[in-house]
Amino acid sequence: MTNFIPIFPLGVVIYPGEQLNLHIFEPRYKQMITDCHAQQKLFGIPTVMEKKVNELGTLMRITEISKVYENGEMDIKTEGVKVFRILEVVKSIPDKLYSGAIVTYPDNEEGRGRPDLMRMVITGIRELHRLLKLSKEFKKPDELLNVYDVAHHAGLSLEEEYELLGLMTEMQRQEYLKRHLQKVIPVITEMEQLKDRVKLNGHFKNLSSLDLEL
Structure with a gap:
């Protein structure tokens, strides 16, 4: 199936099911949102990287126009x-x-x-947050979460988020996040250990001699 859609290129990756608030201020996009809202049409957000509109994006539905300003700008x-x-x-x-x-x-x-793989991903993301001293809560119970719900919480770069958008099965997406977390968590753990060593500042306290036969 092919069709024509208005597009709003942005330097972000949006996933199906994700809710996004936008402030619309450019004349062309004020016109686009006005048209889409009046005609109940959808629009697309393709991802922009390195000043290039990439081929993948996400179709978006306007759920609410929250505010219209005197100059025609909108919060949606x-x-x-x-x-x-x-x-x-x-x-x-x-x-x-x-x-x-x-x-x-x-x-x-x-x-x-795979529910077991998803549980591993969620556990990995929570460990990542613990190491980074972040406090984040997901909007759904763990058993209802999918990769699209948690991808932005996994510390992916824009390029990695875009790669994930191109994976077309949930199991592929779960494997992608699992491998990412297996790669970054040991690096962050080592950084935390390094910080702890630096905090010692060259002074070693309460060190006991080792009972070695020399």
């Missing part, structure tokens, strides 16, 4: 619907300031994947 609430792949960017639309794209929607399996 949106929700990710599904992943799209751009086939062609349409830079000029008659009588419109904004651009669009012809897109297709890859088959994306959003099931439970």
Whole structure:
């Protein structure tokens, strides 16, 4: 299935099911959001990296226009619907300031994947937060969480978040986060141990001699 959608390129990765608040201030996007809201149409947020619009993005639904300012700027609430792949960017639309794209929607399996693997991922993310001294709570019970719910909490770079967006089964996404956490947690643990050693500041206290036969 292919269709045409207005696009709002941003330097972020949005996942299906994710809720995103936006402040709309550019004239072209004020027009786009006004059109989409009036016609109950969806729009797309493709990811921008290194000043390039990438082919993958997420279709977005406007759930609320929270505030309209006197100058036409808006605060809106949106929700990710599904992943799209751009086939062609349409830079000029008659009588419109904004651009669009012809897109297709890859088959994306959003099931439970492997519950045991998901538990490992959640445990890893909580260990990461503990090491970083962060306090974060997920919006769902653990048994209802999927990778899209927790991906932004795993310390991925923008490039890694984009790679994750391109994985089309839940098990692939779970494996991706598991490998990422297995890579970064030992590094952070070593950094914490290094900080502890630095705190000693060269002074060693309460050291007892070792009972060695020399």
